[in-house]
Amino acid sequence: MKVTLFSFAKKDNSTARPTMSSGTEYDCYLKDGTSVVDPVIVLDLPSKTSFTKYTYAYIQEFGRYYFVRDMTADGLLWDVSLVCDVLATYKSEIGNSNLYVLRSSYTYDGDIIDNYYPLGVTHTNNRTTADNPLVANGSNAYANVNGGCFILGIVGATGVVYSANAVYGSIHYFAFNRSNLMTLVSKLLDNNIWNGVLDSDDMSIELQKSIVDPMQFIKSCIWVPVPYSEMTGTEFTTIWAFGIQFSGITCKEVSQNPPHKLFNTTLTTPKHPLAASRGVYMNCEPFSRYQLWYPPFGLFDLDTTAMCSGTQITCQADIDLISGAGKLSVAGEGDGKYLVKTKSQVGVPIQLSQVSYDYVGTATGMIGGALGMIGSAISGNLAGAAMSGLGMIGTATDAMRPTVSSIGGNGGYSDLSGRITLLAQFYHMPEEDNAHAGRPLCQNKTLSTIPGYQKIMDGDVAINGTAGEQAAIKAYLEGGYFYE
Structure with a gap:
């Protein structure tokens, strides 16, 4: 029987094979009581020769590649213990299989969140701002x-x-x-x-x-x-x-029908610095967090899953000209899902006399009753609207991990100040090892088309081999291996 010995370095969980021309062929015979899968072969040589340089073997009669487990010399005889390399032996069967690949170093799906690496507490802050159209003089101080x-x-x-x-x-x-x-x-x-x-x-x-x-x-x-x-x-x-x-x-x-005014504002959505290299999932919780500050409507946590792929968000404020009530709608790109849908009192009720003030229907329901106002138009103090009590509590679309509540304004001038601000926090990630751990793929693939590291969901491969070899291949594929 012939055996080809190689000096060949490879990973245990790899399908790599040596080229046959790099090996040396020797005559050998099987030791009594040995197996095909893990045989012990005996080399009978005319002179004392060292085989310690050999680490790998191939026996054509068995059609299997082997790792050299150990070598024992006894005069001119060498006992060479081998163990079957199932990944190299059945490389063709593995490569031709179409299986569900969980992770791959060759290709990936950036929409799938990768929780393989721990998340640190260090983060970078980012602010995107826009002029507030509800600040009537166009500045970012108090309303004029x-x-x-x-x-x-x-x-x-x-x-x-x-x-x-x-x-x-x-x-x-x-x-x-x-x-x-x-x-x-x-x-x-x-x-x-x-x-x-x-x-x-x-x-x-x-x-x-x-x-x-x-x-x-x-x-x-x-x-x-x-x-x-x-x-x-x-x-x-x-x-x-x-x-x-x-x-x-x-x-x-006031002849608008209905009597209202729309204000539209668009803000560019900042992206996580690693999103371009690792995938858009980096723009989602917990890697990225977004908050929107829109006076007088309040501060809102935003659902990152609805905005991770888009480049901007659109804010629409709708002001009722009769009651001064306002509605805020914030939407992302693509599916048009609302990120925020809330209400607040935007207009400021002004007192013109000392008689009881009529707050006009919906305004009374909106802000919870009559407000105590100070000043009067008689003395020229038309801006004398005082704040008393909380206004309507706004409700933002639930974020993945909300941390604040939105509180609407109650109709005071002080509520109408400041720019619209999109706050972003990008959490830092440790360096990844794509070559040895891959990235999420979650697709059915012919394994030979995606070389490198792979992790398979169900590693059953049809082979013409023993039950032990089938179990070993399944364990390798599901634990992560390299198709090389």
């Missing part, structure tokens, strides 16, 4: 009262044909800038404007005005962060209300 407009609900506006879209029940809604609102307030408090309307013979106009408050006809006043120039309704320089003509006052009807 002059940059927005005042929406007044006036009862009994007659004498001029107004648009039906500006009328809700018996109330007409008009937009004023600050200057014209001050002019209207001054006219309402001017005794001359009431001559011919109130009868001074019965009692003084001042006393009658204390009984019939001239400003009670203004049912609501909300400041909204919408420039007067962006209001699209018809503009008037004269208002007819409660039978009196007020001239020299410029205002616009």
Whole structure:
């Protein structure tokens, strides 16, 4: 019987084979009582020769490759103990098999999260910012009262044909800038404007005005962060209300149907520094975390699984011009899944008199009742809206590991300050060993097409071999091996 011996270095869990030309062929015979899988061969040589350089063998009659386990010399006889290298012996059968590959060093699926390596606590912070469209003057400080407009609900506006879209029940809604609102307030408090309307013979106009408050006809006043120039309704320089003509006052009807204003903002999504090399899963929890700060709606944790592949998020604020209530919708790219869907009071209710204030339907429900307001338009302090109590609690789409709650504003100017900010935390990862551990693949593959390290889910390979060899191949493939 012939045996070919090699000086060949290889990994135990590898299918690598030596080239036959690199080996030396010798005559041998089997020792009595040996096996085919783990044989002991005897070399009978005419001279004393050292075989210690040989580490590998091939026996053609058995069709198997072997590792040399040990060599024992007894004069001119050498007992060589061999153990079958099942991966090299059945390399063709393994390579032709189509199996489910869990990990591979040759190719991978970057969408699959790889938890092979531990996650450290060190991280890098990143901020992406955009101007807040609700800051009416376009800056990133506090809202400028002059940059927005005042929406007044006036009862009994007659004498001029107004648009039906500006009328809700018996109330007409008009937009004023600050200057014209001050002019209207001054006219309402001017005794001359009431001559011919109130009868001074019965009692003084001042006393009658204390009984019939001239400003009670203004049912609501909300400041909204919408420039007067962006209001699209018809503009008037004269208002007819409660039978009196007020001239020299410029205002616009709130004729948008429905009466609302949309603000859209897009922010670029920063990516984990390792996402390009390891896979997009690095942009997901727990490797990356994202939070959105959008005044006055609050601070939200974002679901990273819905934004890891996209390059931007879109924020849409929808402001009701009548009540000042606002809705915020934040969506990622692709599937259009909402990351945030919440509400907050955006408009600031303004007090125009000392009589009870009407907060107009939905505004009362939104912010939980009447607010205690300070200041008055009579003294020119139109920005005197005070904060009292918490506003609507916003609800963000659940993130994988939420850490904060969102708290909406309650209609104060201080809530309308600051830029929209996307906060990102990227956690550092240890160096990977792709050559010896691979990356997630999770696909059915013909094994010979993806050389290198492989880890197989079910390593059953059809071979013309013993049960022990089949079990050994299965254990190697499922534990991780190298197709070389």
